[in-house]
Amino acid sequence: MPSVPQYRPFLACFPYTTDNQSKKENKRTVEKLYKFSVDIGKIRRLKGWVLLEDETYVEEIANILQQLGADETAIASILERCPEAIVCSPTTVNTQRVIWQLVCKNEEELVKLIEQFPESFFIVKDQENRKLNIQFFQELGLKNVVISRFLTTASNIFHNPVEKNKQMIRILQESYLNLGGSEANMKVWLLKLLSQNPFILLNSSAAIKETLEFLQEQGFTNFEILQLLSKLKGFLFQLCPRSIQNSISFSKNAFKCTNHDLKQLVLKCPALLYYSVPVLEERIQGLLKEGISIAQIREMPMVLELTPQIVQYRIRKLNSLGFRIKDGHLANLSGTKKEFEANLDKIQAKKGRPLFNPVAPLNVEE
Structure with a gap:
């Protein structure tokens, strides 16, 4: 390998070098942004390099947004949050617009998406991949609203060539069938898994195979592994066997239990595999x-899904109603926020209930 110099100039570590610092802001760019009521100070603080570019397309990008129905306030918001939009060529942005309209045909909804996730919209590379992947997801049966969520929050999966995503889907389907899943239920299982965790497509086939083999070695049956995959929304595939083994070893020592008992705990609370030891x-x-x-924790391990802060808050709430959690079952402590609030209401209603029914007739002798 070529030798690497031992020291480098300090500024070489940063992309914003003295060459850029010595450049002046593009006056025409600044004036056009002012015209659209954009906060220039905000851009200078966050992404000042955009103002130094010689070639920008402020008016053209604003016109495209106007054609979609964006008002002045929306345009200003989009350009402030994602000023790099003005260095994208109008041609590529128009192509992006057509691609996004494959899943978001309502222009008003499209403008809202762009305003909420401008960085995702103005990623104009891999446009052909993006288009082919959208068509593939539609053929799979994913709803457009789900695919649009992928575009905004999981854009990395669209950088994959469509053949790679197809290959990963085939591997997931084969894994499901090999674990005893039925052909009839496979489509529903797959679509649910993808909608919950699209990042599963970024995994490698070797990693998926390795994880499944490791779980089988730990004594989990095929049916139990399917349960774990569904409960963990496929995030299990993003863990390596070593991290899973560390979590298993720690839990076994912490709960002083056998391999069989630990397996039952994991099936109740699959997060025991997912969370790191710390x-x-x-x-x-x-x-x-x-x-x-x-x-108590062994009896209700799902309580480990709550952070210490949430636990403290919920215990204070229960204590205020006279319910001492350490003397009873943890069922009232665990669960989602909605489930916990419903339990609170039940406890409060029970506490305020009279000991006798005031409208019931009393059996007394006259």
Whole structure:
């Protein structure tokens, strides 16, 4: 390999070099942005390099947004949050517009998406891949609203060649069938998995195979592995066997249980596989500090899905109603925010209920 110099100039570590610093702002760009009521100061603070570019397309990009129905306020917001939009050529932006309209045909909704996720819209590379992947996802049966969510929050999957994404889908389908899943349920399972975690497409086929083999070696049946995949929304494939093994070993020691008992705990709370050892340790210690025992956690391991801050908040709420969590079951503590609030309402209603029914007739002798 070629030798690497031991030292480099300090400024070489930064893309914004003295060459850029010595350049002056493009006066025409600044004037045109002012025309659209854009906060120039905000751009200078966040992405000042855009103002130094010799060639920009402020009016052209604004016109495209206007054609979609964006008002002045929306245009200003988009250009402030994503000023690099003005260095994109109008041709590529128009192509992007056509591609996004494949899944978002309502222009008003499209403008809202662009205003909310301008960086995703103005990523104008790999446009042919993007178009072919959208068509492939539509053929799979994914709804346009789900695909539009992918465009805004999981744009990386569209950089994959469509053949790679097709290959990953085939591997997931084969894995599902090999684990005992039925052909009839496979499509529903696959679409649900993709909608919950599109990043699964960024995995490698070798990683998926390795993870499945590791779980089988740990004694999980095919049916149980399918359960884990569904409950963890496919995030299990993003873990390496070594990290899973570390979490399993820690949990086994923390709960003083056998391999069989630990497997039952994992099936109740698959997050035991997903969370790293430091996270599990922090959450168990947080529960112990609140007076909750290891035995209680073993009985309701799902409580480990809550952060220590959420646990403290919920315990205070329960204590205010006279419910001592450390003396009872943790069912009232765990669950989603909606489930916890419903439990609070039930406890409060029970507490305020009279000991006798005031409208019921009393059996007394006259």
